Each structure stands twice: as C-alpha cells, then as structure tokens.
Amino acid sequence: MxxxxxxxxxxxxxxxxxxxxxxxxxxxxxxxxxxxxxxxxxxxxxxxxxxxxxxxxxxxxxxxxxxxxxxxxxxxxxxxxxxxxxxxxxxxxxxxxxxxxxxxxxxxxxxxxxxxxxxxxxxxxxxxxxxxxxxxxxxxxxxxxxIHVSKIRTLEQASFSYSEIGEWAEAKRLRGFMNLSQQVWRTRAYGDFWSYMLVAEGVVDIASEPELNLWDMGALYPIVTEAGGHFTGLDGTDGVKGPGAVVTNGRLHSQVLDLIGSPTD
The missing domain is CATH 3.30.540.10 (Fructose-1,6-Bisphosphatase, subunit A, domain 1)
Structure with missing residues (x-):
C-alpha cells in the first residue's frame, strides 16, 4: 500500500x-x-x-x-x-x-x-x-x-476498558460482558474514544462497546489498525459497520469474541 x-x-x-x-x-x-x-x-x-x-x-x-x-x-x-x-x-x-x-x-x-x-x-x-x-x-x-499495541496474550494479564455497563444490558450482552470482566486482570471505564486510543498505545489490551455509530468509530479504525490492533464488530466482521466494536491487540481477539460476540441474556 x-x-x-x-x-x-x-x-x-x-x-x-x-x-x-x-x-x-x-x-x-x-x-x-x-x-x-x-x-x-x-x-x-x-x-x-x-x-x-x-x-x-x-x-x-x-x-x-x-x-x-x-x-x-x-x-x-x-x-x-x-x-x-x-x-x-x-x-x-x-x-x-x-x-x-x-x-x-x-x-x-x-x-x-x-x-x-x-x-x-x-x-x-x-x-x-x-x-x-x-x-x-x-x-x-x-x-x-x-505507537504500537501491546503483546499481551492471555486474558489473565489483559486490561479491559469499556463505556457504560447499562449499554451491555440493553444489548442483551451483559452476561458475556461480566464473564469477560471476571477473566481479565483489570477493568476500567475510560470510555468513548480514549479506550481505543489506549489500546493503540499498548497500555490497554481490550476495548469494546455494544452500540456505536459510524462517526464514533470511523477515525479510530486507522489509528488502531496501523498500531497493529484488530478492530471488528461484535460479530467479528472487520471494519466499522458494527454491531458495536471490539478492539484488541489482535492476540486476544478470538478469546474476547468467544465471550461477548453473541447475545447471551
């Protein structure tokens, strides 16, 4: 390219x-x-x-x-x-x-x-x-x-940032969200754009939200992916078409999608 x-x-x-x-x-x-x-x-x-x-x-x-x-x-x-x-x-x-x-x-x-x-x-x-x-x-x-994403490979060592817990309940994904939260090393609600920029910088390993619009995600995608990260919807489709967003350092992506990729509530 x-x-x-x-x-x-x-x-x-x-x-x-x-x-x-x-x-x-x-x-x-x-x-x-x-x-x-x-x-x-x-x-x-x-x-x-x-x-x-x-x-x-x-x-x-x-x-x-x-x-x-x-x-x-x-x-x-x-x-x-x-x-x-x-x-x-x-x-x-x-x-x-x-x-x-x-x-x-x-x-x-x-x-x-x-x-x-x-x-x-x-x-x-x-x-x-x-x-x-x-x-x-x-x-x-x-x-x-x-900047570059982290090299963390296990959920037990990973830091996970999100926005609002209520959004996960509304999207009928609260159970998956809680399962992921319990398996990672640390959770913090940095929220909005900042969660994804911290993934790009390598100081957070996972960021996700269940409901987003194109303008919430569009500018963030090149930054995350050029830093070596993976940016998909909750269904695992690459890009900014949703639903929601799952952003990781790439090494953790499949593990995260296994937990929050499908509605569970």
Whole structure:
C-alpha cells in the first residue's frame, strides 16, 4: 500500500483539528455553554454544532467533491470518498467539565477508513494515522512518537476498558460482558474514544462497546489498525459497520469474541 497516498488528506485533517481545538477549548467549561437535547434524547452543545460546521466549511473549500457524514448534520453528497466526523466525542463529559472528549475526523475511501485523527485538547493529546503510514501520537507531527499495541496474550494479564455497563444490558450482552470482566486482570471505564486510543498505545489490551455509530468509530479504525490492533464488530466482521466494536491487540481477539460476540441474556 502506498504510504504517501493519503498524506495530503491527513495533513488537512490535522489542520482542521487545530482549528477545531481552538474553538472547542474556548467553549469548554464556559458559563454560557448552550445545551439541548436531540430527538434521541442525547445532549448536544453549541460547541458540537459549531465544530462540525467549521469542518464542513473547510471541506467544502478543500475537498468539494468528497461526501461528508457527521453526527450533527447527517450526510451530504455521494462519492467514493467520504469524510466521517464526530465534532465532540464525549459530549456528556464536555458539558460537565470532564476533560475526556475529542474531535474525531476520518476519511473513508471505497468503504474503508484510511485516515483518522482523534484530538483531545483538554487532555493535551492527539493521535493520528493514514493507511500504510503507522499510528502516531503527540502534540504535533514534529514531536510525534509512533505507537504500537501491546503483546499481551492471555486474558489473565489483559486490561479491559469499556463505556457504560447499562449499554451491555440493553444489548442483551451483559452476561458475556461480566464473564469477560471476571477473566481479565483489570477493568476500567475510560470510555468513548480514549479506550481505543489506549489500546493503540499498548497500555490497554481490550476495548469494546455494544452500540456505536459510524462517526464514533470511523477515525479510530486507522489509528488502531496501523498500531497493529484488530478492530471488528461484535460479530467479528472487520471494519466499522458494527454491531458495536471490539478492539484488541489482535492476540486476544478470538478469546474476547468467544465471550461477548453473541447475545447471551
């Protein structure tokens, strides 16, 4: 695979992340932050909407032929290249002043995610990857370090991160979730994008959620896989089509799917 093929797209995504970070940080913990409920009863802030609008505006100038899908404004355009945007992954954290949230910007080409940027300015962290170019983290490309998944091979030594236990009950997978939790060395609910970036960095070995949308996963896939990890749905299908997501260092994947891959409740 040509490691330079998506270099300009990755650079554009990083530039957009810089712009959005400035906007979202200006609204983080702001006294006048506007918060509303969407039709699905999940929260949305003025920062979510402004961030996605900023990205779409830039793409309309820089990649006018590409399609876009985002959490707040839905889908626009039809093309073999599609940008996938979550302006603030972790909105509930954002509106409560918890620093674990990120802007996710990804590019899908011919149905496969090939570029991903996850920028978490309140944590002072950013991760990025393009297919064939490895996965990286750092405050900038000039100070970046390459990241790799762990080499843990047994559940007894593995660390497992998840989001909300209630989601596993709603998906009728709570029994499998509990079985996995009891077999691993450690469980922590880092939640949202951060769980998957910690797998990519090799400090967590398993991350999974039973219910996710494309914009929750799209940008994360290239980062995890370029770090050497495995990213599938709960049914074991590679990619970001779901259902949910199971992300591991690869060595543990089949063991994890055996426990949580099928509804058990």
């Amino acid at each position: 040509d490691s330079k093929r998506w270099e300009e797209d990755l650079q554009l995504a990083l530039v957009m992340a810089d712009q959005v970070d400035a906007l979202t940080m200006s609204r983080f913990r702001a006294d006048d932050l506007e918060v509303n409920d969407k039709p699905d009863l999940t929260p949305v802030t003025d920062a979510d909407r402004s961030a996605e609008h900023m990205i779409r505006t830039q793409l309309s100038h820089s990649r006018s032929r590409d399609a876009v899908v985002g959490e707040e404004e839905g889908s626009s355009g039809y093309a073999s290249r599609r940008w996938v945007i979550d302006p603030i992954d972790g909105t509930s954290n954002f509106l409560r002043g918890v620093p674990v949230w990120a802007t996710l910007i990804g590019l899908m080409e011919e149905g496969r995610m090939v570029v991903g940027v996850a920028s978490a300015p309140a944590l002072g962290c950013r991760w990025w990857a393009a297919a064939g170019s490895g996965a990286w983290t750092g405050r900038s490309r000039s100070s970046a370090r390459q």
